[in-house]
Amino acid sequence: MIQTIVYSIGTIFPKIINYAFLKFFTKYLKREEFSLYSDMYALSFLVIAFLSFGLENTYFRFLSKKTYNKKVVFSTGVIVQLFIISFFLIISVNSIKYLVSIAGYKNHSEYFFLFFFIIFFDTLCILPMAWLRVNEKAIKYTIINIVNILIQSIFIIYMFTSYNSTTTNATNSNSNIPLIKSYFSIFELVNSFTDKTGYIFFANMISSLTNFFLVFPILLKEVSLKKFSKILAQKMLCYGIPIMFGTIAFSLNENLDKILIKRWLSDEMNGSYSACYKIASFMSLYIRAFRLGIEPFFFKKSEDSDARHYYEEITYIFVIIGLIFYVLICGNISMFLGFLIDKKYHVAISIIPIIMMGYLFLGIYINLSIFYKIIDKPIIGTYISLIGVLITILFNGIFLLIPSFMIPAWGTLTSYGSMVLVLYFWSKKKFTKFCSRDKKTWKIIVYLLIAFFLVIVSNKNKIEIRIFLQFLYLIIVSFLERKLFTRLVRKSKKEYLN
Template sequence: MYKKLLIQTIIYSIGFLLPKIMNYAFLKFFTKYLKREEFSLYTDMYALSFLVIGFLSFGLENTYFRFLSKKNHNKEVIFSTIVIIQFFITSFFLILSVNSIKYLISIAGYKNHPEYFFMFFLIIFFDTICILPMAWIRANEMALRYTTINVINILVQSIFIIYMFSFYTSLKMIPFIPKFYSSIFEWINSFTDKIGYIFFANMIASLSNFILIIPIFLRKVSIKKFNKILAKEMLNYGIPIMLGTIAFSINENLDKILIKRWLSDEINGSYSACYKIASFMSLYIRAFRLGIEPFFFKKSEDADAKYYYEEIIYIFIILGLIFYVLICGNITIIIDFLIDQKYHMAISIIPIIMMGNLFLGIYTNLSIFYKIIDKPIIGTYISLIGVSITILFNIAFISIPNSSFMIPAWGTITSYGSMVLILYFWGKKKFLKFYNTKKWNIILHLLFAFLLVSYIINNKNRIEINFFLQFLYIIIVFLFEKDNFFSKFK
């Protein structure tokens, strides 16, 4: 069982990680050719859009997986109902936002860039509408199809970015370009800086992704199969998850939004670039989740479900800590490779944000328990506590004169760490109870990894010793866990 699960996770990981690797390749390109204030604008637009997507998603992806695991519903009715709900919500957003664009750009401080907001309205629309078809592909274990769509998406985006940055100025002068395309070129010419090229490429990629999943809509979605009673149940289940998702988006993006407006674009550019490196951990979390989450819901009715959940969460933590040590232990090498020197001033946030993201991953895996007992409101309460902590740290950040961007970074790790502890102590009597041995093993692994990374960072010039310590760490973990962990994949 574990072998199949591992293979499935690897296949999904390729489809998820390859596009992300391409994005990190462009990170070096962007930080080299863009000013820090331009990069700040780039990250700010995505931060704002993530907040919107968190709302528009309505928790329907998790809702879809949960309702699939219930045997009293037809799968085609479930999919048709939930897709129609999503399409209605997203279409309403697009119509409302386009008609309110002047008001929105004034609030956000983008009066000089209305075209950016228009592109992001379309990006948000297409990306949100594609969430459920991609979930359908995962639920039907079509890993190759999932990977193919993601690869095509990133190739389209990459080709457009390379073209726009490298060849656009010469090709736009070709005299025989049709009038329609000429109008597009004229619109692109109105962009005030090259950040618009990135957004335009993303818009085209999102559109291509939508086109690729249209066959799923045509074959699997029918208005006749829409079930009003089921739709109400789905919304009741999904809204608490949506609130938790919004809280997560605030946790992830509030710091960057405030640093841009409270300190400067230059500082926010550096902070955002280093934050992206720290987000390596989120790649691991997402890759793990892609293969594991459908399995979690499928096993929810089994008598031994709790055993499997606890085993997999334990595996997740151990692998995550190894990943943490290897990335943070070599951060001076990685940061030189991925971002330009002028962005290095915020390097100190990386180990803190990475550990915070690992806590988030632990919480995400633990949260499966309240989802399978149909009480997502538990996650809402915990997420609101987490976001309250984030807001408090950010209030301190903007209230203290000459404050440091390290305050929001510490807010991230405190918020996610608190969420893990609250969920664990709340749920251990009901559905989660690690054996005492494993509980102490986790604590020891966390302390060991964090102390090792702290030592390596404080002695970053001792490269040979640091490499040896990382190698020794992996050997120790292997010897310590070979019977408890690695044997499961035999």
């Protein structure tokens, strides 16, 4: 529990800074500029999903088997990762003209160059950051995250205040890229930006580079060519590739809607949709903080006789706390939306409760996915993720026929909800002991339906009624789950004392 709290600080603080900048960006960026900002990250997430090759989860899994030397597993994973991303960087830099043309960014080729390096360094840092989690160095992990976000924030503020509101030296002649070597001049690079989004990307590149320097001592100390195992590398890739496809599927679920809305509706609408989508991703903050502290211990517990009961308890706690979080955020969304994004972006406010519930389903899926991971069957996750992608593609296909941004939003909820159902019934068949407790399953369904109904009602009533309904929900849940919360507090105290 203490580990979870420390990891949460390292995760929540950067996210809080990002949400603070969300208001800043939506105020000073045009909606079409914010659309470009979100689209570039959407495309990069798809690339990172491919380049990661599922090696983070693979690293956790092979360490839990206790048959491999820790340094051999880490060295092998890092060397494989470095080979993959180095190959990517070489190919990408030499194909930049074709890539910007295909993506429709002929006037923003310099942004692609920045993102090649952002992707390179971010991917290379995945396993060292996982190493910190495995070795329970939560404080160091948190410090690195905080330092990175502070550096990125300083650069953004400096560039937004030091350069003109429109780039001074940039023209559309940017479409003809000068020699790559000219981009190694920082001032040339910054002055080549055609809008303010370039400042954000440049700050991100500096942050990614800083992250690499901070984890470099780990790579220097723990990685050795002598500890590279070709046989282990093959096994890790075989285990990780299905996870990679699952991650790509997840990235498609997350980003296909924004990519299509930009190109099928308008940049203005995509800007509004993307900004409201980011607010809904508050739930992902909770999921990530929970996952960072719990996931390594999931694997450690996998060999224990009470592992299934332990997983049940953790998943149930996750859902209960997640629903409380959902009610408090979405039930008051109209009250504090103005503090998060500029008014011109409020057009897509209706997607927030839908997307946030979808994220909660995603969190449940992530918790349940431990079952196919501990039996070395990540291909199951790939199949289920493909089901989710097919649903996402179906809804986005309907969107192409009926251009309403609500359709992709419902597609996100339906996709993640379907994935949870498929995985639940598979787990029930495979792990009958775990899934035999139908009482808890029905309680979760009831809590979920009440929470969703409560959010709809709350946003249609005065603040007094809203507060009363939410307080009543909290009282009922606290009363019904008093034993669970008491047990959780006792375990936390015990861990703290030890």
